[in-house]
Amino acid sequence: MTGAQVTRILLEDRRAVGVEYFKGGALHSERATHEVLLSAGALLSPQVLMLSGIGNGAHLQRLGIDVVHDLSGVGEHLHDHPDVVTVVDGPGLNDSFGLSLKGAMRLLNGIFEWKSRRTGMLTTNFAEAGGFLKSSAAQAVPDLQLHFVIGKLVDHGRKTVWGHGYSCHVCLLQPKSRGRITLASADALAAPQIDPAFFADPDDLQKMIGAVKTMRQILAQPALTQLGGTELAYSANAQTDEQIAAYIRDYADTIYHPVGSCRMGSGPMDVVDAQLRVHGIQGLRVVDASIMPRIVSGNTNAPVIMIAEKAVDLIRAAR
Ligand SMILES: Cc1cc2nc3c(=O)[nH]c(=O)nc-3n(C[C@H](O)[C@H](O)[C@H](O)COP(=O)(O)OP(=O)(O)OC[C@H]3O[C@@H](n4cnc5c(N)ncnc54)[C@H](O)[C@@H]3O)c2cc1C
Incomplete structure (x- = not known):
């Protein structure tokens, strides 16, 4: 669904059963038939978890959010390049791209060349x-x-x-260095606090x-x-x-490569297990850059696609 912002995951007895979302000025909800997959990225997946009551209990209580599961690692271990x-x-x-009269002329020629021959500076x-x-x-x-x-x-x-x-x-x-994502407020439409440290x-x-x-x-x-x-x-x-x-x-x-804020692992500060399932919650996986325990030594887009493909295998195997 486009133009919709998930405001929280709906939980019943520590089981994810759907999502609540904001669209067209109103709140709506949708039930999941099997499970909920959270893929809001390393900056926003922790926010959605915390808004749903999954995160550091003391932090959530300070903001008046009911704690469903005290999971202190949510939002921690944020890192980047x-x-x-x-x-x-x-x-x-x-000859490089830039703003000047000559640059504008070259750009116009470049647009013409791209449209006619699919070659050139563009x-x-x-x-x-x-x-x-x-x-x-x-x-x-x-x-x-x-x-x-x-x-x-x-x-x-x-x-x-x-x-x-x-x-x-x-x-x-x-x-x-490791930074963190925390909530600035309980308002789901407000940006979270990002401390890259x-x-x-x-x-x-x-x-x-x-x-x-x-x-x-x-x-x-x-x-x-x-x-x-x-x-x-x-x-x-x-x-x-x-x-x-x-x-x-x-x-x-x-350089736009945030990872690690819903870290995969089996320790007390880890958020998802090796099947990408959120510790302590049924029917909820995180599938995005946030689950990387340690950042890859290169650009992150292809590794995130790989995580998603692996998740498909895990989900199919669980059916
Ligand atoms: C400017 C820029 C340039 C980059 N260049 C490269 C590059 O050249 N090579 C490379 O390998 N990597 C590059 N990256 C990194 C790469 O894009 C990311 O690593 C990758 O997209 C992360 O995937 P993700 O699924 O974790 O998160 P995202 O791609 O960020 O996807 C998360 C999605 O969730 C949506 N979302 C978030 N919160 C909510 C909510 N509450 N409700 C509904 N939807 C929500 C977001 O709108 C977004 O569409 C770049 C990133 C940026 C920002």
């Missing part, structure tokens, strides 16, 4: 190159990832920046300082410097470790 972007611009970079996925690196030779597998973008990317592309250039992201693939563990910040230096070494290679760009001042001014740490704290952000 903390990321920082360096932007390079310059007059010699006019075939880009923007993040045209990437890389996986080890922060040190001692690492068994890469723990840093680069995304290279053929445009000036500031504030996730929400800020309009004039001119042409390129951007390079670097992120930590296995951060130690990036760099709460000092090791993450140290590793990120090294990562920024490695990224700069790559950007300083002749293949790129021959194009004549200059790193924007907000990051270029950070040269000492202390300055780089401050730049990271000011500018680091998500």
